Amino acid sequence: MLGTSLLGRLRRRDPGDAVLRRAARLTLVASGVFYACRYGVGSPMLATYGLFGAVAAGAFAQLPGPAPQRARILVTALPVVWALLAAGTLLAWNTWAAAGGMLVIGFLVAFAGVGNPRLVGLASAFQLFYILASFPPYEPGALPERLVGVTIAIVLLALAEVFLWPDPVPISYRRRIADAAQGVAAYLDATAEELTNPRPGREARRQRAYDVVAGLSLDRTSPELAPTAADARDRALRICGAALREVLGEADRLAADVPPEPIPALAAVRLLRTCADTTRAAGRSMSPGAPPVDLGELDAAIGRAEAAYPVGPDNRRELPDVPRLCRDATALALADHVRVLAVGAQVAAGSRPGGADTDAGVFEYARHGPWTLYWRQFRAHLAPRSAHLHSALRLAVALAIARVAAGAFQLTHGFWVLLATLTVLRTSAADTRMALRPAVLGTIAGAAVSGLLLFVIEEPIVYAVALPVTVMLAFGVGRLLGPLWQQALFTLLLTVVFVQLSPEGWRLAEARLVDVGLGAVIGVLVGVAMWPRGASHDLRRNAARYLTVSGDAVEQTVRAVLGGAPPDDVLGRVRERMILVDSSRCQYHLERHHPANRRVDWDASLGVGHHVLSGAESLLRRNPAGCLAGWPAAATLLRRSAAELRSAYDDLADRVADGRPPGPMPTPVGCVDELDRIRPLLGEVDSHTAVRHLVEVDGWLASLAAGLARIRR
Template sequence: MRPVPSPDRAARGAAVRKAVRITLAVSAGFYLCRYGLDRPVMAVYALFGAIALGALSRVAGSGRVRAATVLAALPVGLLLTALGTLLAARTWSAVVGMLAVGFALTFFGAVAGPRASGPAPGLQLCYILACFPPFAPGQLADRLAGLTLGMVLLACAERWLSEEDREPGYPARLAHAARTAARLATGLAEGPDGFASDARPAEGTSGPAPSPADGRSGAVRGPAPSSAEVRAAADGLRPDLLPAGERPASPSRADRAYAHAGASARTLLHQLGRPAPAVAGRAGADPLSGELLGRVAEACEETAAALGEGRDPEPDRLHPAIRRFQEVRRGEGPPAGRSEDAQVRAAVLAAAESARNLQVAVRVALAGRLPEPVEPRALFWYAGTPAPRLWARRVLGHLTPRSVLLQNAVRVAVGLAAARLVAGAFDLAHGFWVLLAVLTLLRTTAVQTFRAVAQALAGTLAGALVAAALLTVLGPATAAYAAILPPLMLLAFTLGPLLGPAWAQGLFTLLVSVVFAQLAPATWQLDEVRALDVLTGSVVGLVCGLLAWPRGARRELGGAIARLLRESGSLVTSVTTLLVRGRGSGVGERGEAAAHAAELAQRAYAQYLTEPSAGRRGDPVDWHAALMVGQHALNGGYWLPLYDAPRPDALAEQDRARVSAQAAGLAGTLTAEAAVAAGAANPDGVPVPPHRVALVRAVPELVDLQQWLSVLDHDAELLRAPPAAAS
């Protein structure tokens, strides 16, 4: 068997292959235009067109996907090049254009998700390159032709020179998780002997396999998955562990549905893979619970098959099965046996709800807009919403100073516009490099920007010295520069991404000197100008980094988590009041507010993981645990009012008071933890979550409500646990 390459070795191999593709595309376009057609302007745009989308952008996915992304970005690049060419007539018009282009590409690209935001830096370069003097509308045809040639050559290189992508896509990961959940549900339905544990043989090893549950069609054969398999299936859907190109993060209906399905699958695996001992031991002994678990296994297996074949899943059969389950529970009344029987049924119901979430979300992802409303409507609101409204909701949701996406867009746009103003006001000979320095060195925190600038300046100075010596030795020998350009590009595009800003800036300085020496006579003063321009751009970037949200996502994350915890606490009390008193609107506006807070918190957390401060012991709460609080609060807020219709007259006043007190205590804990997340100075004053209270009668809806509160109690206990190092 071929050994699996280490991460470092794999990264080096990927960098070399990418450098080869970029080098071939750049060389073909540049040499054809410069020496074949004798069109220097066209050659420059062919070169930077391939570099912009190849080296400067973060285009992810397989070779076929990257090629399609480059071709899709081509019309936008042509439009920005034409716009920059026309606005170069005046400094003020170029600055205003830079401000608008910088904000639009950064903000809307981030809102659209990582697949769409990847080409944004390269597209910024299309405008930057064209918006500087000379104002030459007559060159527009050559500029557009060169850019088209460079990007088309890059797309061809990505399409036909890339290795086949062996990583499973998100639907395949989701199908694997669904099959794992189906095996777990079958094991639980069979009773203790069918339930998975670490002692069970893993798939592909020797050992007896459990037989299907008797009398249940669709039971899943095969050995029960081990805990390691369950954990791996769940981690395969974690957004922070996925490659950027695989994350379903756009506002489109399919991506929203896939993200919903992924979160539901992870919750389901947790519910089935680590159930309470009472559930693991008694689920199969209860015919009602065993029957519903069998339906869960069938639904998960059917969902996995639909994902594998890319077809629409079967109609929703879990919803009527859950309805029947609840009708039988209520008709039987409180169990006559041990009190654990009521807990078993509540846990099985919660797992069935997660399985239905998974099944319906996959149906939306594969089938598109559904004509009929899906219950609960507040949870599957996107299923029948027109695409323009889906995008408008995402955009409007982030048009707030609390959004890290808006903060980043403002920071980048102001930095680029300020750099263009400085370059125009001081009539810098090669002001293009000022903006390029801002674009490549500006980070989300002031500390990161300072480190990148320090390394870049050192690399630029070293590269300028080497380039000056090279220009002095070779003089006007154009053939020599043409000969050394390809190996120099290969070196720059390989070592730059691997070794950091210093090497990237140094090698790029040398590369630019060799390129421009083939376009016009060049001396060592060219490198002096580039070093000065990089220094100017670095100063502008530092100032913007210091003035515009210098702490990056860290402070915003604390505020977003605090809002999420407060809204979750309010949702808990609202849903509890609805179920035990028959008053209130349940999820209503509270759910909308909690869902919006969760969206902002998830975006802030995603950016936080990219920053050096991520995972420090000084974090006041475990951010990931706080996100789970919000998810579990929303799930219960949507599902409990649907399947546990309020029956206040059937509940004992003593039980109402006890559950209400538990909900109030939990809400108080979440509110106090919100203060800690926001930076309160008294973390020791946070109350301990209340213990599970004993009910007088195990009425089904009270048991379901209490189990939801107990899950949130457990989540709240994890908030103050030392967070694990960020991945």
């Protein structure tokens, strides 16, 4: 009954057997390399580096993508592994030299994740290769043997990834974007039908669209699959997700303004159907080998809508058709977001859009190559208040101190101290505290069992036979049962390995316990003493600044259409803040989420800033600076609305900075409400074009208010 219960528990935690398959591949490679090198060749050095090379690359490296991609990453990383082994071997002659190398290499390896947080999955493995080689005995002549052992293990592991029980291809973020685009396109078609020929089914399509778009949240995406890199493709994927959310919001506003009587020739409907087709094509373009989305039809539809948009009644004394202007303005705003989606799909597919697209602030980065984008990311975070910099320095200092302590106390297995520090230390004190308890308790339990086994069983053949079983237990069963079990079984595995390399009896378990305790203490002390708040604090601070400058941009944009200076400077600051907060969001995705941060809907909160930037640029293209100058009543209305929005952005920024849930937001208004606000002003101007400008600017402000209102706890 106990075995059946345990098996059921494992299956529930690993329904696709992905963890067990990966553990089985690692078991075959690690055990095979160890047996061949230790008992076939008779080289403990080859056996040690072969086994730990397989463990570091197969268990500590968290690799993204399908099996061929993971295998390619492993083989491509070999030159870096060789360099780290060489550095560790050559610096092992002196404790301070090894610790200095640990400080530099630890920082460089950890800080490399700034350009691509998914590299953090390789960072722990890279650290282990240097750590293992940096301990006595100092044997530069053994370097070729070490390199051969690690190379054999990594190459065999790469082959096993492809040919031994390969994992099913995971659902990529691109595929999620494609599915979300299809769902949103279906909702746009249903909304167009609602405006011309109402039919049942729109609400079901709306709910389906919101469900698939909600799946694009980084919180619902594993770190290995999330588009968190600084390169153009990952940035474009994140922008596509934000654009789809904005398309849904504008579609809701359009559906809320259904005319009392269906109008078959409604211009907004024609544009909406084109937007649905383009959204669908953008989703299809995300599939491998699919042609890129063509913007020609959408651009032509937007051009026709803009050309017809200012036209008023033949009699200049008649009032303009403001309800139609409201619907047309909303449809054009929706089309702008669809265009952002389409250009983002092009960039994500590897294309470089034309100059007109890259001049837009949202896609300015697409003109630059990957190395330029990575350098910008590194440079942005070489700042005293960067959480990335803090995390890399914290880890490097902790490992260097652990290396000095291991050398000063002349510990036989000193690399266990650094391994414990690497295991316990996290990017925040909260994460470190969570990792400490299972690490210590698991080590105590594993050391107790190991000591008992060593006292009872002395024949090495028993431990040789037990090696595959302990590897499978440590990296398969232990990972599924939890950190405490994994640490205990890993301690047992190390005992089984080192009994075959250099028998030390029960003192081996004692050494393991002492080393892990020392490493855990160092990790905790450094984690508490050096910037303990991690990326969550960095994200809240950058998000607050981003929202504040977004509120500034709203006011400056309104002032521009009323005759003030263009808001180029403030929009530039919004772009700069967007880069920083986007990077912080990606780093935060890798951390344990503090309860205070869970109160904030990060996708919605950061999306309102994205809406400001893309919306302001499109708005000013159709409504140039000064288009509403000389209309005092309109100026009063717009300034009041902009001031209310600015206050709402500032309040949201304050609450985000403190980790508090959002307070009351501006009430979103539809076209009917806009009519009530605008109608008293229409007698003051005889220009239908000016009325169109007023409707569109007021509609943009109303859309921003609706975005703020969508934010929930």
